Amino acid sequence: MGHHKDLNRLTAAGVLISLGIIYGDIGTSPLYVFKAIIGTGPGIETRTISETLVLGGVxxxxxxxxxxxxxxxxxxxxRADNKGEGGIFSLFSLVRRRAKWLIVPAVIGGCALLADGIITPPITISSAIEGLKSYYPELHTVRIVIIIIAALFFIQQFGTSLVGKAFGPIMFLWFGMMGVLGIINIADAPYVFKALNPYYAVHLLTSSSSHVAFIILGAVFLCTTGAEALYSDLGHCGRDNIRVSWGFVKTCLILNYLGQAAWLLKFQGQRVDMNLHNPFFAIMPTWFLIYGISIATIAAIIASQAxxxxxFTLIAEAVRLNLWPKVKINYPSEQKGQLYVPSVNWLLCAGCIGVVLLFQESSxxxxxxxxxxxxxxLMTTILVSRFLKRKKVPSYIINAFLVVYILIEGTFLSGNMVKFVSGGWFTLSVGLLLFGVMWSWHVARKIRNRYIKFIxxxxxxxxxKxxxxxxxVAKYASQLVYLTSANFNSEIESKIIYSILQKQPKRADIYWLVHVDVMDEPYTREYEVDFLVPNKVIRIDFKLxxxxxxxxxxxxRKVVEELVKKGEVDITSKYESLxxxxxxxxxxFVVIEKVISRSGFLSFYEKVVMAIYGQLRKISLSEERNFGLDLSFVTVEKVPLVLSDQQPVEIHRVNN
Structure with missing residues (x-):
């Protein structure tokens, strides 16, 4: 708890860390937002520069x-912090007990964020490297971008704590540079400040055809794509540090956008090729260009790293919430919260390189x-509304929040749907694939639990006893440990009793039952001990x-050591010589693997889910590896899990 209190204190170091961790995506958006507004995408005609377009865009x-x-x-x-932690799964953990259907927006939101992780590194790094076209117009940047992306994913396995310490000062330099460049160019057309009047935004949308208006909205939305990161990294930075640092970041962003607008207004009535003349690099003095491109590239890499x-954090949470197959998770450094998921790392790497090869250019x-x-x-909006209800916020405020943000985000969604054919299909397809994995794993677990019999x-x-x-009976082990999914101390799976008494009678000095309960709080580490039969049958409930x-x-082992020290249990060998x-x-340890034997009475939908689950099980970690058990002390037993109601069987003897 002290750790979270420290995080929520406003400090200069905390503000600097916030700059380095959470603003990479939203902070690199000036590289490509105005390019997209003017029109550079496939099938989109470059628009004539006009005061209405430029000021309306800003x-x-x-x-x-x-x-x-x-x-x-x-x-x-x-405000929706879960013991100091943020992110869509942290938010889901806060509200999931209020309505079972909230699993749907949580899973959709999580998959969408993972899909975003595949497109962000390519677009930010490509946008930065393409600044070199100011020097070399014929330069092919694809190979350079792929090399940077491959190197970035390669170093993940070694941890990024040392590099991460430099992120804050570098991003401070990045935002400061953007602000100063914006001010220099605003001096040429100070009247661009009138663009802060919402009239110009409304005028641009109402004076454009509906098709063009939606295209512009889809482009404008790119300026806020990193907003989810502000919430996801709440635990790393603290609320007050994020709020103060955002004031600085937003000021620098707006100044830079205004500076780009001032530069664009010089070309009213013309069509400017944004691929050759990116406004972000165009507002830089010629002598500074190479430095600006270098800083932009580093900022893009930091954005990708974030x-x-x-x-990685999202997948680790999904695994522990039983929303993702069990995968190997490494901890490459002692830094809190730093982890590495090899399977996800290389999948993201392949996806990012695939994006670069498929689309070639940032535009x-x-x-x-x-x-x-x-x-x-949109999914976060739904979950936040439930959180506000939990906090007993008046209904009219919650309804107003829902209406305003479903209207805003729904409009942006419509604007982005216009881009579906020209590229939006890619991230949507990735998101649907990820959703299929998460949803199948979640539903299959519920189906399996439905057929587990507790006694x-x-x-x-x-x-x-x-x-x-x-x-x-030959002794099987002095201390025999079973993992149980029974939520109540009075119950146990029938398969465990079957394993002890019938599969092969297993004599032991003490039978231990271990249950793991994943809590809604992020960092809970508690346990309870119940001596069901003193020094014979003991149950330990971990609350993690x-x-x-x-x-x-x-x-x-830590719990057993404590019990021995307190004299609550004796684990000395009963063999006389020992x-x-x-x-x-x-x-x-005995791990019981429940094998699906029949599925004749499942619905078609459930059969499909279980078929997908069966394939996912082949590539996921086994239970013993997932729980970090010492494999030299583990026995895995397979027992049938009959997925059907037992039907009466009739058979007749024909001889005497």
């Missing part, structure tokens, strides 16, 4: 950042960008937060 950007980023995320959504780290990537993140924002463990206390004392690594092997020397008895 006005839309300003008010989008104000309503979408400042009001919705910085002021409202940051998305990659966010994707074409713009068509694929924005659609998935709009969906994620009263009290009925077996006597026979378990007798078996433990029965020397005619959804961001806590489930190293059950280590946690279990007992007299006070040797600790051996431990063995």
């Amino acid at each position: 006005s839309l950007i300003f008010w989008t950042l104000t309503f979408q980023t400042t009001l919705k995320y910085v002021i409202i959504t940051l 998305l990659i780290s966010g994707s 074409k990537m713009e068509a694929a960008y924005g659609l998935s993140i709009t969906i994620a924002m 009263e463990i009290e009925d077996y206390f006597t026979i378990l 007798e078996l433990s004392d029965d020397t005619s 937060g959804f961001r806590v690594e489930q190293q059950i092997n280590q946690l279990f 007992n007299k020397h006070k040797i600790v008895g051996d431990f063995r």
